[in-house]
Amino acid sequence: MIGKLIGTLAAKNPPQILIDVGGVGYEVDVPMSTFYALPATGERVQLMTHYVVREDAHLLYGFATLEERAAFRQLIKVTGIGPKVALAVLSGLTVAELNQAVVLQDVKRLVRVPGIGNKTAERLLLELKGKVVAVGANAAGVAPVSSPANDVVNALIALGYSDKEAAAACRDLADDLPINDAIRQALKNLSKK
Numbered sequence: 001m002i003g004k005l006i007g008t009l010a011a012k013n014p015p016q017i018l019i020d021v022g023g024v025g026y027e028v029d030v031p032m033s034t035f036y037a038l039p040a041t042g043e044r045v046q047l048m049t050h051y052v053v054r055e056d057a058h059l060l061y062g063f064a065t066l067e068e069r070a071a072f073r074q075l076i077k078v079t080g081i082g083p084k085v086a087l088a089v090l091s092g093l094t095v096a097e098l099n100q101a102v103v104l105q106d107v108k109r110l111v112r113v114p115g116i117g118n119k120t121a122e123r124l125l126l127e128l129k130g131k132v133v134a135v136g137a138n139a140a141g142v143a144p145v146s147s148p149a150n151d152v153v154n155a156l157i158a159l160g161y162s163d164k165e166a167a168a169a170c171r172d173l174a175d176d177l178p179i180n181d182a183i184r185q186a187l188k189n190l191s192k193k
Helices: 031-036 066-076 083-092 097-106 107-111 118-128 148-158 163-170 179-191
Strands: 004-013 016-021 024-029 045-055 058-063
Touching: 004 024, 004 179, 016 107, 024 031, 031 083, 045 066, 058 066, 066 097, 066 118, 097 107, 097 118, 097 148, 097 163, 107 118, 148 163, 148 179, 163 179
Parallel strands: 024 058
Antiparallel strands: 004 016, 004 045, 016 024, 045 058
């Protein structure tokens, strides 16, 4: 399996890019979130990859971060969701936004992604429930997508609270609150209920 590519960015044709690795050009499909984080053509690039072998093709999908790749892998496990739809989801939502949509069971947020209808969104939310991707993993030199609220939600889930309880406790937290204070405030919010 090809897990990572490091080479020179030879071409950009959204959603596909070409990476030259030691004289071999790899065509890689990427979500738009990764595409926008790419360096200029001719510069060095590193992507985490997911390799798919089908009867009629060998396909390579690339991601700026481990969390994006993990989210992609969870998405393609959902019944009826293929790699193209998974890329569309990751192009329309960050991993943090996808996690939040799953925790809050927010169908409306997913339906805004092109190619996702009500039934598909409901199936995604049902099958991804409880499978939150850890936000903050960074393998490709691109800044991770994270916020104090996401860290607090993950901390509360680790303490045994449900996804919904954790999300509800973090709704009114200020973004500039230090993580320790944010966790304390979220725990106070939970104790009031």
